[in-house]
Amino acid sequence: MPRLIFVNLPVTDLPRSVAFYASVGARKNPQFSDETGACMVFSDTIHVMLLTHAKFSQFTSKPIVDARKACEVLICISAESRAEVDDLARRATAAGGAADPTPVQDHGFMYGRSFEDPDGHIWEVMWMDMEAAQAAMAPAD
Structure with a gap:
């Protein structure tokens, strides 16, 4: 299990x-x-x-902790695509959250955004192309 x-x-x-x-x-x-x-x-x-x-x-x-004043934790959840990352940030904002309290991350093979819930807890949403990530991190010959 x-x-x-x-x-x-x-x-x-x-x-x-x-x-x-x-x-x-x-x-x-x-x-x-x-x-x-x-x-x-x-x-x-x-x-x-x-x-x-x-x-x-x-x-x-x-x-x-008042998560609007101090950071207690950053929680990260995966997404299936770059579009899903953007959609989740959009839905969070529409539901009363705040988009992108941390910088947007775009490394080509990895893309991430974040949102705050109404209490200030920060969630990161990350998509990664695993094959491209492995190639980018492979040691040079």
Whole structure:
């Protein structure tokens, strides 16, 4: 069985965050959702747990970072194409997020953009042509 990843994010407005993540392609798993948190599924292996501050605080004694003022983490998710990278950034912006809080990356074989969710969490979206990447990184003879 492949490993699963559950990214836990504190959010200030759970319904707004659920709507945002649904807009960028995640689906809500009601089995693991309630009034204090929502499990948003991007794929069979990638899940985002959106947790109210009260719920998130049950898992750590550290203060919750205001992601609009300080960077806690950069989360990166892959895309199938350059067009999908651009589409995801566009959908995030249309849903209330902010596009490109970090510089656009265009290395030919690799292309990436980013967006912030309504709470300021930064997501990078990256496409890579693996064959071209391997050729570009191959040692010179």
